[in-house]
Amino acid sequence: MAAVLPDAADALARRRRVRNSAILFSLIAAAFYLGFIVMVLVRAAK
Amino acid sequence: MADAHVHDATHDDHDHKPHGWRRWVFATNHKDIGTMYLIFACTMFFIGGAMAMVIRLELFRPGMQWVDPQLFNSMTTMHALIMIFGAVMPAWTGLANWMIPMQVGAPDMALPRLNNFSFWILPFAFTLLLSSLFVPGGAPAGGWTMYPPLVLQNGASFPMLIFAIHMMGASSILGAINVVVTIMNMRAPGMTLLRMPLFVWTWLITAYLLIAVMPVLAGAVTMLLTDHFFGTTFFTAAGGGDPVMFQHIFWFFGHPEVYILILPAFGIVSEIIPTFSRKPLFGYEAMVYAVASIAFLSFIVWAHHMFTVGMPLAAQLFFMLSTMLIAVPTGVKVFNWTATMWKGSLSFEPPMLFALAFLFLFSIGGFSGLMLAIVPADYQYQDTYFVVAHFHYVLVPGAIFGIMAGVYYWLPKWVGKMYDQTLAKWHFWLSTIFVNVLFFPQHFLGLAGMPRRIPDYAVQFTDWNMVSSIGGFGFGLSQLLFPYIVWKCVRSGTPIGNRAWEGAHGLEWELPSPAPYHSWTEAPSDALIAKGAAH
Numbered sequence: 331m332a333a334v335l336p337d338a339a340d341a342l343a344r345r346r347r348v349r350n351s352a353i354l355f356s357l358i359a360a361a362f363y364l365g366f367i368v369m370v371l372v373r374a375a376k
Numbered sequence: 377m378a379d380a381h382v383h384d385a386t387h388d389d390h391d392h393k394p395h396g397w398r399r400w401v402f403a404t405n406h407k408d409i410g411t412m413y414l415i416f417a418c419t420m421f422f423i424g425g426a427m428a429m430v431i432r433l434e435l436f437r438p439g440m441q442w443v444d445p446q447l448f449n450s451m452t453t454m455h456a457l458i459m460i461f462g463a464v465m466p467a468w469t470g471l472a473n474w475m476i477p478m479q480v481g482a483p484d485m486a487l488p489r490l491n492n493f494s495f496w497i498l499p500f501a502f503t504l505l506l507s508s509l510f511v512p513g514g515a516p517a518g519g520w521t522m523y524p525p526l527v528l529q530n531g532a533s534f535p536m537l538i539f540a541i542h543m544m545g546a547s548s549i550l551g552a553i554n555v556v557v558t559i560m561n562m563r564a565p566g567m568t569l570l571r572m573p574l575f576v577w578t579w580l581i582t583a584y585l586l587i588a589v590m591p592v593l594a595g596a597v598t599m600l601l602t603d604h605f606f607g608t609t610f611f612t613a614a615g616g617g618d619p620v621m622f623q624h625i626f627w628f629f630g631h632p633e634v635y636i637l638i639l640p641a642f643g644i645v646s647e648i649i650p651t652f653s654r655k656p657l658f659g660y661e662a663m664v665y666a667v668a669s670i671a672f673l674s675f676i677v678w679a680h681h682m683f684t685v686g687m688p689l690a691a692q693l694f695f696m697l698s699t700m701l702i703a704v705p706t707g708v709k710v711f712n713w714t715a716t717m718w719k720g721s722l723s724f725e726p727p728m729l730f731a732l733a734f735l736f737l738f739s740i741g742g743f744s745g746l747m748l749a750i751v752p753a754d755y756q757y758q759d760t761y762f763v764v765a766h767f768h769y770v771l772v773p774g775a776i777f778g779i780m781a782g783v784y785y786w787l788p789k790w791v792g793k794m795y796d797q798t799l800a801k802w803h804f805w806l807s808t809i810f811v812n813v814l815f816f817p818q819h820f821l822g823l824a825g826m827p828r829r830i831p832d833y834a835v836q837f838t839d840w841n842m843v844s845s846i847g848g849f850g851f852g853l854s855q856l857l858f859p860y861i862v863w864k865c866v867r868s869g870t871p872i873g874n875r876a877w878e879g880a881h882g883l884e885w886e887l888p889s890p891a892p893y894h895s896w897t898e899a900p901s902d903a904l905i906a907k908g909a910a911h
Binding site for chain 2: 344347348351352355356358359360361362363364365366367370373374
């Protein structure tokens with residue numbers, strides 16, 4: 331994977347970007363999952 | 377094998393290719409995982425197809441012949457679930473795994489272990505779902521839409537269905553995250569967003585859709601589960617819940633899901649038509665914006681699936697007009713594909729034949745979709761065979777032909793050999809003729825009032841049902857050619873050079889054939905990227 335990059339610092343930076351964006355999208359998915367359940371609960375409570 | 381382990385541990389050799397079962401079970405290579413996805417999808421295609429044969433056999437004549445109504449309903453439900461979640465979606469993920477790193481100049485996917493995990497969830501999910509055929513009460517039979525309260529009446533198969541859906545959803549979300557992260561972070565320097573091939577673009581947008589809507593389906597089925605087992609009443613009217621709310625949530629997932637199934641086909645057709653027209657794609661940027669527009673609009677049209685549940689006039693108008701609006705970016709795409717071919721030097725190899733059939737037949741599905749979008753007309757068509765004809769035109773000559781086109785286009789690159797094109801053309805012509813014999817009469821049946829999801833029907837529907845069933849058997853049998861053609865190619869195809877097709881552009885064609893185990897261990901040059909991105 332690192333072979334595409336010119337040096338190790340860039341490889342490290344990219345690894346960090348990969349990890350952070352994977353976590354971000356996982357959180358977005360979790361928010362959609364919980365958000366819709368909460369929405370139904372809130373709607374039923376009205 | 378022990379030596380190989382020592383070698384692995386001490387040298388971290390990226391060119392090392394593992395052997396035996398470990399290569400597949402512990403696979404982290406994008407090509408190996410892509411191959412597993414494609415083989416899995418093909419297997420599910422034939423299992424789901426066998427269920428379609430049972431359906432068409434029962435509907436060949438009026439009256440009850442072969443299966444009881446419960447099993448018939450199980451067949452329709454399982455056929456849909458298997459084809460959507462087991463065949464088409466894994467096939468697209470397989471193609472994404474194979475092609476995205478090769479097309480963006482990356483050595484592999486960004487998250488290879490996650491890639492392995494998201495694949496290996498699937499066999500367990502579908503084993504669970506298929507094993508529900510053998511539990512008391514039979515397999516799920518309430519339709520793939522799982523509407524309560526009907527779905528809550530399922531027997532032992534209900535928790536199996538819900539758990540299987542959760543696993544399929546988790547697999548899709550993980551796969552989608554991997555695709556987005558790969559495309560956003562692993563592109564070679566110089567591979568800007570607007571230099572990316574259309575297949576990569578359409579998959580990027582598809583992955584965003586997946587991340588947004590698969591959790592919504594998961595949330596809906598979790599609520600069904602708690603309604604069934606834990607005494608909640610999310611969707612139970614007797615406890616203050618709202619069954620129609622399930623339909624809203626389901627279709628908030630369900631309509632973007634349709635585009636999840638079809639957008640990558642748009643990408644593949646956008647690669648194939650320029651290649652076999654020997655011209656750059658007409659309106660590359662317009663194509664990207666059209667796909668993005670379609671994806672955005674897919675979030676605001678869901679209630680056109682449920683006009684007949686009753687909704688305010690303003691809501692009906694909104695969902696009718698927003699649905700019709702999708703015809704605009706879709707029209708842009710069809711126009712651009714046609715303009716690409718205009719005055720091109722056309723040739724009709726199997727991928728181009730499948731792409732052209734896609735163009736014509738998907739448009740038929742699009743037009744019947746417009747008819748269904750018209751509220752007063754939809755009141756007539758709702759739950760008839762017209763709807764069945766519509767979505768099968770979108771999904772079979774749409775999504776399935778798109779997958780076939782993609783496999784026939786890139787197979788020579790994958791294995792380094794050309795397949796038997798004469799047999800592939802036979803596959804194309806038989807598929808195209810029989811798919812129309814199968815589904816076109818269903819428009820007539822629907823307009824005449826034949827309801828869907830029934831094992832028996834009034835005698836006046838007999839003739840067109842017989843025709844449709846004959847088309848179904850013909851289509852099903854002709855698909856057996858496909859694995860044979862692939863197998864024959866792998867075993868004894870004619871060796872080819874790097875560029876299998878004369879007019880092909882893109883980074884994947886700059887790699888040797890067959891594609892090396894690790895795609896781009898050194899970043900491709902800017903000149904190579906610019907050459908490949910000759911839109």
